[in-house]
Amino acid sequence: MHRYRSHTCGDLRDTMAGETVRLSGWCHRIRDHGGVLFIDLRDHYGLTQCVVDPDSQAFGLAEKLRSEWVVRIDGAARVRPAGTENAEMPTGLIEVYVEEIEVLGPAAELPLPVFGDQNYPEDIRLRYRFLDLRRDKLHQNIMLRGRIIDSLRARMKAQGFFEFQTPILTASSPEGARDFLVPSRLHPGKFYALPQAPQQFKQLLMVAGFDRYFQIAPCFRDEDARADRSPGEFYQLDIEMSFATQEDVFAAVEPVLRGVFEEFGAGRPVTQSFPLIPYAEAMLKYGSDKPDLRNPLVIVDVTEEFSRDDVSFNAFKNVIKAGGAVRAIPATGAGAQPRSFFDKLNDWAKGEGAAGLGYVIFEGEGGALAGKGPIAKFLPPDVQKAIAQKAGLKAGDAVFFACDKEEKAAKLAGAARIKIGHDLGLSKTDVFEFCWIVDFPMYEWNEDEKKIDFSHNPFSMPNFERDAFLALDPSDEKTILGMKAFQYDIVCNGIELSSGAIRNHRPDVMKKAFALAGYGEDVLEDKFGGMYRAFQYGAPPHGGVAPGVDRIVMLLAGEENLREIVLFPMNQRAEDLLMGAPSDVTMKQLRELHIRLNLPEAKS
Secondary structure, X not given: OOOOOXXXXXXXXXXXXXXXXXXXXXXXXXXXXXXXXXXXXXXXXXXXXXXXXXXXXXXXXXXOXXXXXXXXXXXXXXXXXXXXXXXXXXXXXXXXXXEEEEEEEOOOOOOOOOOOOOOOOHHHHHHOHHHHOOOXXXXXXXXXXXXXXXXXXXXXXXXXXXXXXXXXXXXXXXOOOOOOEEEOXXXXXXXXXXXXXXXXXXXXXXXXXXXXXXXXXXEEEOOOOEOOEXXXXXXXXXXXXXXXXXXXXXXXXXXXXXXXXHHHOOXXXXXXOOOEEEHHHHHHHOOOOOOOOOOOOOOEEOHHHHHOOXXXXXXXXXXXXXXXXXXXXXXXXXXXXXXXXXXXXXXHHHHOOOOOOEEEEEEOOOOOOEEEOOOHHHOOHHHHHHHHHHHOOOOOOEEEEEEEEHHHHHHHHHHHHXXXXXXXXXXXXXXXXXXXXXXXXXXXXXXXXXXXXXXXXXOEOEOOOHHHHHOOOOOOHHHHHOOEEOEEEEEEOOEEXXXXXXXXXXXXXXXXXXXXXOOOHHHHHHHHHHHHHHHHHOOOOEEEEOOEHHHHHHHHHOOOOHHHOOOOOOOOOOOXXXXXXXXXXXXXXXXXXXXXXXXXXXXX
C-alpha cells in the first residue's frame, strides 16, 4: 500500500464497502457522540467520515487530535448505518472504521476556523491566506478559475489563435497607469518597467507576421485597489489579430466569452448576440459607458421640456441656461411607494454630492395622467404628458430628475438608475447581459490645459477617411472633437471586462493623430520608437482586445470582490501580509543598484 494513501478523501463509494483503505488529509471537524469520535477527513478532492470507537487501538490518539491536524488513517470502509447517510456528499453513503492513525503534521491553535464560511477581517484572512484557502468556498473558486482559464485557452486555440509569451521586463510607458519600476544593476540610473499590458509587443507580433496571437497575460499597474481591481497585478486574455476589422474581432471574441459563461454559468442565461451600443447612446440612456442591461430602466433627456417658457421651475432653468442638462430616470411602479422611498432617494442624491433628485408621481384613470410631487406644480399638463411619453410612463409610475452640467447629470442619473432598479426589484438576477460599447470619441477637451487631447487610447485608428484626416487643420476643433475611433469595450452586468481597438498602423496617420493632440513626432520617436519604426516597414491592419480574467472569474463565481478568486491578493494598501511585501532591502542591495533612499519625513 502507498505510504500515505490508497484513495483520496473524495474517492470512496458504497460499492467499496469491506475494502481496507488508507487516507491522508486534514481533520476538518471532530465530533464526540457519546464516546464515539467522528472525524471528517478532508483533502483537495473531498471529505470522508471516519469513525473511531473506544475499542479501536487508535482511540487514545484520536482523542488528542484537533482541527487541521494532518493525519494518515487506515481502516475498513463500510456502509453508513441507516439514517446517517448524507446525500449531499459524494462519499455520504460510506465511512471508514479507523484502525490506525499516524499524525503527519500537528497544527497550532487556529487564528481563523477552516470549517464553515464565517466572515473574518481582511487582515487576518490575508496574513493566514494558506488557511483561508483551505476553506471550501474559496478553494472551489480557485479551482473554478483554473478550469475557466483552461476553457479560454481551448476556445482560443480552436479559432486558430496561438499562445505566445511576451517580456516581463520592458521599458516604462508614459501612457495609462503608473508603472512598477525595476532598477537596472548593469545600467546605473536606468530602470525597466513591469508591463501594464503586452500592448506594444502583441502589435509588434502582428508586424512580424504571426497573424493570430493570444496570451493569459500578467499585467502590472501601480494603482489603488478597488473591489473589481487588484492592486499591483492582474491577468487578462490578451488577443490580437491581423487583417481584421472591428466586426472580425467581435466575431472571434463573442463565441469565446459566450461559451465560457454558458459552460460555467450554472444554467444562467447568457446574451446570444452582443448588442452594439454607441458611447454617446450609452451615456444618455444609462448614464455610464458600462451599462448594466439587467436593469430595464432607460434614461431620457428632458432638457427641452424644462426649457419651455411656460415651465416655471427656475432651479432647473438656471442650470440649463448655464449649459446644463436635465435627465429623467423612470421609476416603474414607484407611485405605490410611501413618501419615505422618495425622501431616502433624495437624501442619497445629496450624499452623492448633488443638490437632490426632483420627482413627479403620475396618477390618473382612462389614459389621463396628472402629476403630483414637489415640482409637479411648475410643469404644465402638456409638459407632464410629454415627459411621460418620452420616458414611457403610465399611471402608478414615477420619474426622477437629475440636473447639472451634462457630464455630472449623466453620472448622477446613471447611479440613480441602478439604485432605483435595485430598490424597486426591477433588475434581473441570475443572468449575464453582455454588450459592446462602440464609437468612443477619439479626442476630448482637456479643461486643465485648455487643449485637445486623446480621449482614451492614442493608438486607436480614427474612424475618419484617411486623406481627409491627414488634411485636417488643428484649428478645426469642432471636427476633431466630434471624431470617433475604432475603439470598443466589452461590458457584462455593468462591469467592464475589456477595452480594445482597431490599431492605427499607418505612420502618417499616427503622426497626424499625435499632432492634432499637440504632440510632435519627437514624442513618438522618444516614447514609442520601437512600434513607430516597425510600422514604417510594412504593418498589416490589426486589432485586438483583452478581457480581464479576474473579472470573468469573479462574475462566474458570483463574488463581488477579486480577493475571493485570487490565490494571494494584496490588501487595499497594496501590501502582501503573508510574505511581508513590500519589504526593506539591505544597504548592499541598494549599493549594487546605485540607489540612495530619500524617504519622506515621518509625520509628528
